[in-house]
Amino acid sequence: MIVNFSVENFGSIKEKQTLSFEADKSTHLEDTYVVRCGKQRILKLALIYGANASGKTTILKALEFLRDIVIDPESKKNRELNFEPFLFDPDTPKINSTISIEFFQNDVKYFYEVKFIKKAIVSEELNFYKPNKSNIFKRKTNLSNQFTEITLGNKVVSDRIFEKTLESNTLWNNTVLGGYLKTNIDLKELQEVVDWFGGYLHPLIYTRTILEEFVTSRISDKDISKSDVVNILKKADFNISDIVIQEEEKEIPDDFIEFLKKQVKAPSERIKELEEKGKLTTTSLEFEHTVDNVKYTLPVELESQGTRRYYGFAGLLALLIKEPTAFPIDELESSLHPDLYMHFLLSFLLNSKNSQIIATTHNREILDNKDIFRNDVIWFTDKKESCSTELYSLIDFDSSVIRNTTNVLNAYKSGKLNGSPNLGDTYIDLNL
Numbered sequence: 001m002i003v004n005f006s007v008e009n010f011g012s013i014k015e016k017q018t019l020s021f022e023a024d025k026s027t028h029l030e031d032t033y034v035v036r037c038g039k040q041r042i043l044k045l046a047l048i049y050g051a052n053a054s055g056k057t058t059i060l061k062a063l064e065f066l067r068d069i070v071i072d073p074e075s076k077k078n079r080e081l082n083f084e085p086f087l088f089d090p091d092t093p094k095i096n097s098t099i100s101i102e103f104f105q106n107d108v109k110y111f112y113e114v115k116f117i118k119k120a121i122v123s124e125e126l127n128f129y130k131p132n133k134s135n136i137f138k139r140k141t142n143l144s145n146q147f148t149e150i151t152l153g154n155k156v157v158s159d160r161i162f163e164k165t166l167e168s169n170t171l172w173n174n175t176v177l178g179g180y181l182k183t184n185i186d187l188k189e190l191q192e193v194v195d196w197f198g199g200y201l202h203p204l205i206y207t208r209t210i211l212e213e214f215v216t217s218r219i220s221d222k223d224i225s226k227s228d229v230v231n232i233l234k235k236a237d238f239n240i241s242d243i244v245i246q247e248e249e250k251e252i253p254d255d256f257i258e259f260l261k262k263q264v265k266a267p268s269e270r271i272k273e274l275e276e277k278g279k280l281t282t283t284s285l286e287f288e289h290t291v292d293n294v295k296y297t298l299p300v301e302l303e304s305q306g307t308r309r310y311y312g313f314a315g316l317l318a319l320l321i322k323e324p325t326a327f328p329i330d331e332l333e334s335s336l337h338p339d340l341y342m343h344f345l346l347s348f349l350l351n352s353k354n355s356q357i358i359a360t361t362h363n364r365e366i367l368d369n370k371d372i373f374r375n376d377v378i379w380f381t382d383k384k385e386s387c388s389t390e391l392y393s394l395i396d397f398d399s400s401v402i403r404n405t406t407n408v409l410n411a412y413k414s415g416k417l418n419g420s421p422n423l424g425d426t427y428i429d430l431n432l
Contacts, residue, residue, distance in 0.1 A: 005063060007099050044356050081173060103196060110196075126189075136156055166185075223319075376395050380392055
């Protein structure tokens, strides 16, 4: 589980900003929200509110960027990292950006920090706590000759061949963890961390992300039970009695392979495989509806946008309940009725054990009911005068602003908590 996550000089974030999943001292809704990891109490949920362009999504993008540079390392050393530093300052493009994360994997706490520029990973460090802090590795990059230097900690058992192999596979724009994925040598300490990034932390789900293929493939591979997804959809009042998935092989048109070779950035081995097979497997998805004891099926393309999105969320919910996992979600409320939005969150909180959701949202209704939320799961982003993002929690406000009896929704609407648009009047003179 994620304990905390910090970002500096990344996108709209200039100064270091930290989002923490550590629960405060309150025992309110303890069994619903809080998971004990060692001696720490970790929250399952973080909801980020804020005006448009205040940096909410940037927080999630930074988390996804960190995941990408760990499990999907660049194959060529001349490729730049896919990010921008803070650009509204003449100095920030010239200095390092930094991301760090603290998390639990198999009851062991890890701390990982990486500093980088567009062209390279500048430095990197990984520690673990058993229970005292021990270093796994430190890395620095000689930027003049583009060479990686890695020093393993004293408690890490390895040999010189492993160290040299790891250094040679870690390009200057790769993380050490990414370089490790290119080796045929096993090291438990690194494998545990790579497994966490690849298995626990999932890619960012945008409003435009089409989850249907992801969920359907997980059902086909038996990673998710179809009956579980159907049951979740029934509880959400979608009148769906079954999910029908059919696979069919079709001949590949002669000119399609040539198109892939010239236009699409697909792996050459995958194109060769398709060329040799000569066929494509297509999957169709339909939802069965039972009306007056008669069963009807509709192709997914004819279903409403809300139905299609919640089918994806039902699959996510099944995964979150079945196994420890974390999903970053942008604009969680998109295409969902407020009651359905609340139903999804409560279903997650009441049924999952060691999973987490970190989501941006504009849905303010949850702030109006202290019976269903804790103050420490609510976060805000605000734009400072420098146009940089400031991230802060509801628990950061003292009793002069937020008391136990305060209506948080009214406080947010009135501007006491910031994190909302500062709008002008609605008169527009097009002649000006």
